[in-house]
Amino acid sequence: MSFLILFIIIPVLTSIGIFFSKTHMQVKWTAVIGMSCQLILAGTLIYLFLAARAAGNTAEILFSQDVVWYKNLNIHFFIGVDGVSVAMIGLTSIVIFAGIFASWDVTDLPREFFTSLILLAAGVFGFFISLDLFTLFLFYEIAVIPMYLLIGIWGSGPRHYSAMKLTLMLMGGSALIMLGLLGLYFNSAPNGGPLTFNLIQISKVTIPMAAQRFFFPFLFIGFGVLGALFPFHTWSPDGHASAPTAVSMLHAGVLMKLGGYGCYRVAVFLLPGAAHEMAWIFLILTTIGVVYGAFGAIWQKDLKYINAYSSVSHCALVLFAVLMMNQTAMNGAIMQMISHGIMTALFFALIGMIYGRTHTRYINEMGGLMKVMPFLAVAYVIGGLASLGLPGFSGFVAEMTVFIGSFQHNDVFHRVCTILAASSIVVTAVYILRVVGILLLGKIRNPEFNHISDAKWFDRMSVVTLILGITAIGMAPLWLSDMINNGLVPVMQRILLAGPIIH
Amino acid sequence: MLIMRHELLLIAITVILLLVEIFLPAGKKSRIITPVILLMTAVMILGFIPGPTGTLFGGMYQTSALVIMFKNILNIGALIVIIQSADWLRKPENAEKISEYYILLLSTLIGMQYMVSSGDFLMFYLGLELATIPLAALAAYERFKEKSAEAGVKLIFSSALSSGILLYGLSMVYGTTGTLYFAEVGPAFIGTPLQVLGFIFFFAGMAFKISLVPFHLWTADVYEGAPINITSYLSVVSKGAAAFILTILLFTVFSKIAMLWSNVLYIIIILTITLGNLFAIRQQNLKRFLAFSSIAQAGFILLGMIGQSQYGMATVIYFILIYIFSNLGAFGVVSIISNRTGLENIDDYDGLYRTNPKLAMTMMLSLFSLAGIPPVAGFFGKFFLFAAAANHGLYILVLIAIINTIISLYYYLLVIKAMFLNRSDRAIPKLKSDFYSSLGLIICLVGIFAIGIFSTIFEVINGLSFGLY
Numbered sequence: 001m002s003f004l005i006l007f008i009i010i011p012v013l014t015s016i017g018i019f020f021s022k023t024h025m026q027v028k029w030t031a032v033i034g035m036s037c038q039l040i041l042a043g044t045l046i047y048l049f050l051a052a053r054a055a056g057n058t059a060e061i062l063f064s065q066d067v068v069w070y071k072n073l074n075i076h077f078f079i080g081v082d083g084v085s086v087a088m089i090g091l092t093s094i095v096i097f098a099g100i101f102a103s104w105d106v107t108d109l110p111r112e113f114f115t116s117l118i119l120l121a122a123g124v125f126g127f128f129i130s131l132d133l134f135t136l137f138l139f140y141e142i143a144v145i146p147m148y149l150l151i152g153i154w155g156s157g158p159r160h161y162s163a164m165k166l167t168l169m170l171m172g173g174s175a176l177i178m179l180g181l182l183g184l185y186f187n188s189a190p191n192g193g194p195l196t197f198n199l200i201q202i203s204k205v206t207i208p209m210a211a212q213r214f215f216f217p218f219l220f221i222g223f224g225v226l227g228a229l230f231p232f233h234t235w236s237p238d239g240h241a242s243a244p245t246a247v248s249m250l251h252a253g254v255l256m257k258l259g260g261y262g263c264y265r266v267a268v269f270l271l272p273g274a275a276h277e278m279a280w281i282f283l284i285l286t287t288i289g290v291v292y293g294a295f296g297a298i299w300q301k302d303l304k305y306i307n308a309y310s311s312v313s314h315c316a317l318v319l320f321a322v323l324m325m326n327q328t329a330m331n332g333a334i335m336q337m338i339s340h341g342i343m344t345a346l347f348f349a350l351i352g353m354i355y356g357r358t359h360t361r362y363i364n365e366m367g368g369l370m371k372v373m374p375f376l377a378v379a380y381v382i383g384g385l386a387s388l389g390l391p392g393f394s395g396f397v398a399e400m401t402v403f404i405g406s407f408q409h410n411d412v413f414h415r416v417c418t419i420l421a422a423s424s425i426v427v428t429a430v431y432i433l434r435v436v437g438i439l440l441l442g443k444i445r446n447p448e449f450n451h452i453s454d455a456k457w458f459d460r461m462s463v464v465t466l467i468l469g470i471t472a473i474g475m476a477p478l479w480l481s482d483m484i485n486n487g488l489v490p491v492m493q494r495i496l497l498a499g500p501i502i503h
Numbered sequence: 504m505l506i507m508r509h510e511l512l513l514i515a516i517t518v519i520l521l522l523v524e525i526f527l528p529a530g531k532k533s534r535i536i537t538p539v540i541l542l543m544t545a546v547m548i549l550g551f552i553p554g555p556t557g558t559l560f561g562g563m564y565q566t567s568a569l570v571i572m573f574k575n576i577l578n579i580g581a582l583i584v585i586i587q588s589a590d591w592l593r594k595p596e597n598a599e600k601i602s603e604y605y606i607l608l609l610s611t612l613i614g615m616q617y618m619v620s621s622g623d624f625l626m627f628y629l630g631l632e633l634a635t636i637p638l639a640a641l642a643a644y645e646r647f648k649e650k651s652a653e654a655g656v657k658l659i660f661s662s663a664l665s666s667g668i669l670l671y672g673l674s675m676v677y678g679t680t681g682t683l684y685f686a687e688v689g690p691a692f693i694g695t696p697l698q699v700l701g702f703i704f705f706f707a708g709m710a711f712k713i714s715l716v717p718f719h720l721w722t723a724d725v726y727e728g729a730p731i732n733i734t735s736y737l738s739v740v741s742k743g744a745a746a747f748i749l750t751i752l753l754f755t756v757f758s759k760i761a762m763l764w765s766n767v768l769y770i771i772i773i774l775t776i777t778l779g780n781l782f783a784i785r786q787q788n789l790k791r792f793l794a795f796s797s798i799a800q801a802g803f804i805l806l807g808m809i810g811q812s813q814y815g816m817a818t819v820i821y822f823i824l825i826y827i828f829s830n831l832g833a834f835g836v837v838s839i840i841s842n843r844t845g846l847e848n849i850d851d852y853d854g855l856y857r858t859n860p861k862l863a864m865t866m867m868l869s870l871f872s873l874a875g876i877p878p879v880a881g882f883f884g885k886f887f888l889f890a891a892a893a894n895h896g897l898y899i900l901v902l903i904a905i906i907n908t909i910i911s912l913y914y915y916l917l918v919i920k921a922m923f924l925n926r927s928d929r930a931i932p933k934l935k936s937d938f939y940s941s942l943g944l945i946i947c948l949v950g951i952f953a954i955g956i957f958s959t960i961f962e963v964i965n966g967l968s969f970g971l972y
Contacts, residue, residue: 069958070958070961070962071958071962072814072961072962072965073887073890075958134886138877138878138882139877141876141877141882142877142878145871145876148916148919149919149923149924152920152923152924153923153924159924160920160924163924164913164916164920167912167916168909168912168913168916171909171912172906172909175902175905175906175908175909176905178886178889178905179889179893179898179901179902179905182889182890182893182898182901183893183898185890185893186893186894186896214898
């Protein structure tokens with residue numbers, strides 16, 4: 001039995017434990033214990049993975065396990081990890097751990113809140129360890145559906161509208177994915193033999209071009225909806241703004257990465273021929289997304305909207321890099337997912353904490369918060385600097401890798417896209433610095449703010465975890481990028497085989 | 504004898520009930536509820552004991568392992584309905600008519616069992632009528648309510664009409680082939696113009712029974728007017744039986760004109776799913792709401808029939824099984840709340856989770872199962888149905904169906920929104936549910952989870968589907 005299954009069992013057990021907890025404190029501590037186990041488990045996984053690779057184990061998938069589930073459809077419960085999924089699992093466990101602490105003051109139906117939150121996490125973990133497309137899709141939907149309750153019950157603002165919009169758009173995306181997966185399944189054995197959902201097996205065959213052309217848009221757009229692909233990103237600002245703190249963290253930090261990961265792992269990896277042909281369409285869309293998201297953030301006055309639009313921009317950059325289809329850019333895409341995941345989780349956590357103290361999210365109504373809540377303010381500045389790509393933080397490493405990778409294409413189209421996308425960094429700097437200036441520096445405008453207190457211990461716990469993540473990647477990016485590169489090798493081989501080598 | 508054991512057991516209960524009814528003093532009728540449930544449970548369990556299969560009456564009656572399994576599924580559905588209706592029957596206004604309720608219900612079940620194991624069109628028609636006419640009486644069971652009486656009348660008229668149409672079609676089948684036996688009609692049914700006309704009439708008649716668009720117009724009114732437990736029986740067991748026999752007939756008797764009926768199905772599926780869903784969005788009354796949602800679900804069932812594969816057959820049965828548990832779960836909650844409070848509108852469910860968390864949870868899981876959200880069984884059922892249709896390259900049809908699942912998710916979420924998200928000062932107070940109602944819901948929940956996670960059930964069904972006559 002592979003220990004990877006624990007990644008699903010622990011959250012499920014935790015949510016069952018929470019469901020039977022009596023008091024508010026019990027609920028929270030059960031959640032903390034469960035997710036600490038998960039964090040330790042993720043740490044162990046990273047260690048074991050690196051150790052196995054160092055020991056010379058070059059298998060494509062490690063710790064795999066294959067159990068037949070539905071025999072006559074050849075559906076398996078097939079789990080295993082490579083470098084990329086290990087990195088994503090690490091990200092998820094950090095964000096969910098911080099998320100538990102960030103939602104320490106949920107008082108309305110806490111049991112249900114934490115149960116849904118952790119079930120959502122179970123779906124995400126399941127998604128990242130699945131190598132069978134059927135279970136991958138199953139976990140994808142499990143991860144999406146609790147959002148409806150989480151935003152609808154515990155959200156703020158027009159929460160019913162946002163929850164419905166988000167759920168329907170994401171499920172619409174999953175409808176496209178389902179069709180794409182069925183298409184992959186029925187074309188998974190072009191030379192005869194049993195049909196399969198096994199991702200690794202499908203990656204060994206060449207799917208007929210006609211089928212690739214038909215199904216690639218379904219898969220890419222389907223996953224792209226969750227990855228905030230322009231113009232299917234509109235659920236994101238509304239959803240993030242209405243969601244409660246921990247949900248925004250988890251959603252922007254992890255769930256949107258499911259989209260990017262799916263595009264990379266399923267759409268581009270399994271249908272590389274069509275990806276080469278159609279990349280230009282989606283490259284235009286993602287370039288628009290990167291620039292549009294950054295400009296969108298400038299105009300917003302609500303902190304959460306600012307961060308939501310900045311997420312759209314950053315996540316579009318992930319898809320942008322995936323579509324560049326060379327090793328460096330792909331590596332950058334994964335790095336960007338991890339970096340943005342932690343960074344945006346930090347932002348949302350801080351926004352939640354600031355809102356909890358000032359009871360407003362409008363930047364014009366705040367000012368001089370540095371004086372009253374220095375800890376949170378400094379954390380915000382750190383997050384901001386990471387977001388605009390200052391060296392030493394994770395954002396710099398990721399964006400640098402992406403743009404170096406995409407500039408390796410020497411044709412005009414790719415260069416223009418790269419330059420446009422890179423220009424978004426300047427815009428990012430504008431809105432980040434503007435917010436920092438108005439929000440944290442200057443005089444305190446509202447006298448009531450004089451009485452607010454700085455971060456409590458649980459706030460600090462959440463923030464410190466995330467900042468550690470950002471700086472660890474920023475200071476020593478090599479171990480992470482080596483691990484990712486390792487996982488990218490088979491993917492790149494398949495992509496290069498399928499299409500014209502563009503350099 | 505043993506070949507027909509399912510029907511005979513049910514007939515035995517019915518006869519016992521008739522006798523007991525004579526000797527039971529008035530005012531004590533509610534005493535038979537528990538014995539009936541126990542008897543029905545026994546019948547359900549006995550049905551699973553393996554026994555002989557074969558034909559009787561010179562081929563008019565036939566069973567196979569697949570048919571027997573489907574009869575067991577029908578028994579399970581009927582048993583859940585019987586368990587769920589216990590609470591409602593105890594109401595004073597129904598107390599005098601309890602045995603009638605059971606007798607009528609079991610008669611329709613016997614009719615369905617004969618229908619699914621019929622070997623010729625005569626037996627098929629007899630079974631169909633036996634399954635339908637008592638249902639009209641049941642729909643009008645609460646005759647002191649205007650709507651219930653209306654439902655009974657509408658049901659009897661529309662089913663008489665559809666039976667007439669069906670018979671007209673069958674007469675053409677008989678006229679052109681000279682026989683009514685399925686085994687003999689099949690080879691002779693090569694698709695001459697008159698035969699095609701006969702098939703169209705036959706199919707229209709069946710479409711009435713399964714309430715496919717455009718033959719669905721009776722559904723909403725009847726479902727709304729009939730007592731809830733009858734509505735759930737109509738929408739689940741009765742519809743399932745008709746869909747099953749239709750599948751068998753399409754696959755065997757009409758297999759030579761598969762091209763033709765596949766095209767008919769293609770259009771009917773799109774119409775049924777889309778219109779059913781669009782109408783469901785507008786409903787406020789939960790019974791009407793579930794009625795339209797069940798029209799859409801019937802469209803999904805048809806997806807498995809198109810293409811005429813064994814795998815498709817298996818998915819149809821599997822989906823019907825899941826559908827029984829999911830829909831009965833939803834109806835069970837509606838029935839408890841309606842019996843205790845008389846409230847049936849979606850608005851009335853505002854804030855239900857805060858007062859009745861268990862009921863709201865059950866409702867949510869059932870609706871998720873109907874919508875096809877994992878990890879509950881509906882997801883597997885829908886996925887396999889889509890796979891069955893995609894297997895024949897019908898990707899456009901599958902896409903339309905999948906988009907429709909999103910539309911359906913929207914209106915299912917509306918109910919979940921009312922229960923979980925909305926708050927209300929007039930929320931339904933905390934209800935103490937009785938033993939049988941809870942039992943019914945627990946059975947449904949177990950089914951909803953177990954059928955998806957344990958693949959054995961699907962494999963058994965799939966294995967049996969290869970033994971289709």
